[in-house]
Amino acid sequence: MRIALDAMGTDLAPEPEVAGALQALQHLDADVEIVLVGEEKAVRAELAKHGGAPPRLSVLHAPDRVLASDPPASVIRRKPDSSIVVGLRLHQEGAADAFVSAGSTGAIMATSLFTLRPLPGVDRPAVATTLPTVAGPCLLIDSGANVDCKPQHLVQFAHLGNVYAHDAMGVEKPRVALLNIGEEPEKGSEVIVETHGLLAREAGLHFIGNIEGRDIILGACDVAVCDGFVGNVLLKFYESVAGFLVSLLKAELAGRRPSEKLENVFRVFDYAEYGGAPLLGVGGVSIICHGESPPKAIHNALAVAARSVRSDMVKHSVRGVSARAKA
Amino acid sequence: MRIALDAMGTDLAPEPEVAGALQALQHLDADVEIVLVGEEKAVRAELAKHGGAPPRLSVLHAPDRVLASDPPASVIRRKPDSSIVVGLRLHQEGAADAFVSAGSTGAIMATSLFTLRPLPGVDRPAVATTLPTVAGPCLLIDSGANVDCKPQHLVQFAHLGNVYAHDAMGVEKPRVALLNIGEEPEKGSEVIVETHGLLAREAGLHFIGNIEGRDIILGACDVAVCDGFVGNVLLKFYESVAGFLVSLLKAELAGRRPSEKLENVFRVFDYAEYGGAPLLGVGGVSIICHGESPPKAIHNALAVAARSVRSDMVKHSVRGVSARAKA
Numbered sequence: 001m002r003i004a005l006d007a008m009g010t011d012l013a014p015e016p017e018v019a020g021a022l023q024a025l026q027h028l029d030a031d032v033e034i035v036l037v038g039e040e041k042a043v044r045a046e047l048a049k050h051g052g053a054p055p056r057l058s059v060l061h062a063p064d065r066v067l068a069s070d071p072p073a074s075v076i077r078r079k080p081d082s083s084i085v086v087g088l089r090l091h092q093e094g095a096a097d098a099f100v101s102a103g104s105t106g107a108i109m110a111t112s113l114f115t116l117r118p119l120p121g122v123d124r125p126a127v128a129t130t131l132p133t134v135a136g137p138c139l140l141i142d143s144g145a146n147v148d149c150k151p152q153h154l155v156q157f158a159h160l161g162n163v164y165a166h167d168a169m170g171v172e173k174p175r176v177a178l179l180n181i182g183e184e185p186e187k188g189s190e191v192i193v194e195t196h197g198l199l200a201r202e203a204g205l206h207f208i209g210n211i212e213g214r215d216i217i218l219g220a221c222d223v224a225v226c227d228g229f230v231g232n233v234l235l236k237f238y239e240s241v242a243g244f245l246v247s248l249l250k251a252e253l254a255g256r257r258p259s260e261k262l263e264n265v266f267r268v269f270d271y272a273e274y275g276g277a278p279l280l281g282v283g284g285v286s287i288i289c290h291g292e293s294p295p296k297a298i299h300n301a302l303a304v305a306a307r308s309v310r311s312d313m314v315k316h317s318v319r320g321v322s323a324r325a326k327a
Numbered sequence: 328m329r330i331a332l333d334a335m336g337t338d339l340a341p342e343p344e345v346a347g348a349l350q351a352l353q354h355l356d357a358d359v360e361i362v363l364v365g366e367e368k369a370v371r372a373e374l375a376k377h378g379g380a381p382p383r384l385s386v387l388h389a390p391d392r393v394l395a396s397d398p399p400a401s402v403i404r405r406k407p408d409s410s411i412v413v414g415l416r417l418h419q420e421g422a423a424d425a426f427v428s429a430g431s432t433g434a435i436m437a438t439s440l441f442t443l444r445p446l447p448g449v450d451r452p453a454v455a456t457t458l459p460t461v462a463g464p465c466l467l468i469d470s471g472a473n474v475d476c477k478p479q480h481l482v483q484f485a486h487l488g489n490v491y492a493h494d495a496m497g498v499e500k501p502r503v504a505l506l507n508i509g510e511e512p513e514k515g516s517e518v519i520v521e522t523h524g525l526l527a528r529e530a531g532l533h534f535i536g537n538i539e540g541r542d543i544i545l546g547a548c549d550v551a552v553c554d555g556f557v558g559n560v561l562l563k564f565y566e567s568v569a570g571f572l573v574s575l576l577k578a579e580l581a582g583r584r585p586s587e588k589l590e591n592v593f594r595v596f597d598y599a600e601y602g603g604a605p606l607l608g609v610g611g612v613s614i615i616c617h618g619e620s621p622p623k624a625i626h627n628a629l630a631v632a633a634r635s636v637r638s639d640m641v642k643h644s645v646r647g648v649s650a651r652a653k654a
Contacts, residue, residue, distance in 0.1 A: 134571065144508060147516040181471060181559040189474040189556050213563030217571050229516050230557055232508040234564060236540030241565065244461065244544050245572045245592075252576070252589050262579050265572075 001031055002096045003305050004087040005298070007038030008065045009102030011291050014038055017102070018046040020298025025056055027299070028306050035096060037062050037087040062086035072106030076114050084108055088115045091284050098285035098305035100276065102293045108286065109145060109279055116284035119314070121321035124149075125281030126157050126228065127288065128164055129235055130274040132242070135219025137274060139165050139174075144232035145279070151195040154178070154225055155202060159320040160280040161223035162205055167311035168278070168304055169222070173206050177221035179230060180210035191227075199225075204320060242269040275300025278308065281317065285309055328358055329423045330632050331414040332625070334365030335392045336429030338618050341365055344429070345373040347625025352383055354626070355633050362423060364389050364414040389413035399433030403441050411435055415442045418611050425612035425632035427603065429620045435613065436472060436606055443611035446641070448648035451476070452608035453484050453555065454615065455491055456562055457601040459569070462546025464601060466492050466501075471559035472606070478522040481505070481552055482529060486647040487607040488550035489532055494638035495605070495631055496549070500533050504548035506557060507537035518554075526552075531647060569596045602627030605635065608644065612636055 005021055007014040014036070021034045033056045036043050040061040047053050064082040066075050076085055084103050090096040092115040101108050109127065118125055126142035141161040146153060158176050165174035178196055180188040185196045187210065199207045211220050213234070226234075246269050249262070258266065267273060275297060276287040285308045287301045308314075332348055334341040341363070348361045360383045363370050367388035374380050391409040393402050403412055411430050417423040419442040428435050436454070445452055453469035468488040473480060485503050492501035505523055507515040512523045514537065526534045538547050540561070553561075573596050576589070585593065594600060602624060603614040612635045614628045635641075 147508065147519075179560060181474065181556055181563075192474075192556070213560040213565075214567035216564060217567045226560075229508055229519070230560055233506060233540040233553075233557055234560060236508075237543060237561060237565070238540075238568065240541035240544045241568055242572075245569075245576075248589065248592055249572075249576060249579070252586055259579055262575065265575055 001306060001309050002033040002035060003098045003100060003302055003309075004035045004037050004060075004090045004096035005302065006083045006087050006099070006101030006103055007036040007043045008062070008083040009289065009291070010293050013102075014043050014046045016293055016295045016298055018043065018050065019295035020293070020302065021057060022050055022054070023295055023299040024302040025054060028303060032056065032306050033058070034302065035060050035090065037090070038083045039063060039065070060086065060090065066104050066107045068104055070104065070107060072104065072110040075107045076111050084111050088112060088286070091286070092116060097309045098287070100287045100289065100298070100301045100305050102289035102291055102298065105144075105288050108288050112279050112282050112284070112286040116282040116286060119281055119283055119318050119321060121318070122156055122160070122281035124153050124156070125279055126160060127277050128161055128280050129231075129277045130169070131216060131235070131238060132269050132274070133217050133219040137169065138216055138219065138221060139169065139223045140231050140235060141223065141225060141280065142228040142231050143235045143277065144228045146228040149191065149227035151191055151198055154191070154195040154227065155198050156281065156321055158199055158202070158205055158207070158223065158225045160317055161225065163313060163316045163320045164278060164280055164308075165222045167313040167316055168308045171222045174222040175208045176205050176223040176225065177208050177211040179213070179224045179226040181212065183210050183212065185210070195225075273300060275304040278304070281321075283314060285314065328633060328636050329360040329362060330425045330427060330629055331362045331364050331387075331417045331423035332629065333410045333414050333426070333428030333430055334363040334370045335389070335410040336616065336618070337620050340429075341370050341373045343620055343622045343625055345370065345377065346622035347620075347629065348384060349377055349381070350622055350626040351629040352381060355630060359383065359633050360385070361629065362387050362417065364417070365410045366390060366392070387413065387417065393431050393434045395431055397431065397434060399431065399437040402434045403438050411438050415439060415613070418613075419443060424636045425614070427614045427616065427625070427628045427632050429616035429618055429625065432471075432615050435615050439606050439609050439611070439613040443609040443613060446608055446610055446645050446648060448645070449483055449487070449608035451480050451483070452606055453487060454604050455488055455607050456558075456604045457496070458543060458562070458565060459595040459601070460544050460546040461595070464496065465543055465546065465548060466496065466550045467558050467562060468550065468552060468607065469555040469558050470562045470604065471555045473555040476518065476554035478518055478525050481518070481522040481554065482525050483608065483648055485526055485529070485532055485534070485550065485552045487644055488552065490640060490643045490647045491605060491607055491635070492549045494640040494643055495635045498549045501549040502535045503532050503550040503552065504535050504538040506540070506551045506553040508539065510537050510539065512537070600627060602631040605631070610641060612641065
């Protein structure tokens, strides 16, 4: 298996990418190869600091780089030699089995859609993010790709999230829930009420009904389905609140050793543990990382990509969504 | 000024209500009177524990009580002798200037709408909640009353929140923002993009543009405008995350005295400090408290009610919304 890693994605690129790739190679199965896609000179210089490229690590030159200011939809046309376009083309052509990048989220999404194409039965691919909870990660889908959603889109998200939670997160029978403002089926907006009705009759899903905002942190479900507007507001809010409280906690400790329980909390709220957000519903594995990802986050994103490839997640997604189409 | 306080609202009623009312009378201006509305025998028995009713405190008998299982819209018809209906009638008839209750949110909203009526120019009254941030409270409107909103509703919320932040929260020139998934005016759902255009041209508002989920905790605005679906999910999520982390923090301290900074955090995240959520856009002052409110929260809600009455908040709301109607 070969994973293409955008070497120019993070704010500090290529340093975290190179360090993360080297870490990953030590921990992932021996058949995993990584291709660092980026400005070859810069990547090789960074590799030299670690004693050069080990076996199973190669470099593919991509002289251009996508900037935050580049309009996402135009990147594929205007920056064909950028690390994002070159890396995704490699995946599209079959020379790589997955793509991982910490570059511009919009550009990765747009270019993934263009190169990998939506899967049959998927109207709108969605970004899924793992939220830390007291009982393990909860997959929030959609967390920002689609702001105006119809019920059938939300049902597709449910299937995509279900397959990902099973295949990449290792949840045997994912509890899929609809994020709402009340537990009763008749609560919520028109779209959400209709979606509840569809999900309740949907085959191939363990739908546990509505959950409220307060249930997420308690780990009430494995997959929380919502539109990209609600998901994005919630995700950004959570990151900032958790970050704020954790920094206060650390300041309060003032160098004292935290209890085991607190260590665990720090780990729970450390997004680097979670390894990137997959774009689900496209014909490939495309994982989006934070622009501030440290090596550990890159390493974990590569691990998630490897699990997604190994488990045949894309094939299962097609099956999940088309089971729906027949129902 | 006279405030009607539902004595039967909290889960432990009438204990927190009686204690909160007594606290409030010690701190509020000398012209504030409180009417405890509820089962007279129970209320008087509770008062007796505190040495009986002091001056400026009276009891109005309301033999019936609204239960969580009562359909909100039917309460006014089916439970005319309940503390919620009797208290709001008192306000409607002018014998009280405000109403405060920790009872069923749905029943308070529905009965307030029926008795106090929406203000001229207000299509949909909204519930506003104060979220703790590092830089003082942020008013989230709507936090649950209206799930499907049109742009004109959101613009009305902006005016109602603006007046409340000024009059009841004491913010000189409230920074009003639209909660969105990006800062740019063209970002977001169709409704939000259109709302942004309206707010940008709106007179009588200090509109600072879009804010994202991550900006709230940093205190980027005084009033955050959103529909009741997003607001409710966010509010419940926040309460649970903050509650979870604060409880962990306290456990970690294990009896040690927290630093001043941490004391401050505990205070920031203590909803009892904030004194209830007003239903804005009706012809009166109706404040909704948590069902688990301790005396301090009841006290603060009474203080908020007094400030709203004193500042002529309702009159200013009419002016704010009708300035809009003319524009």
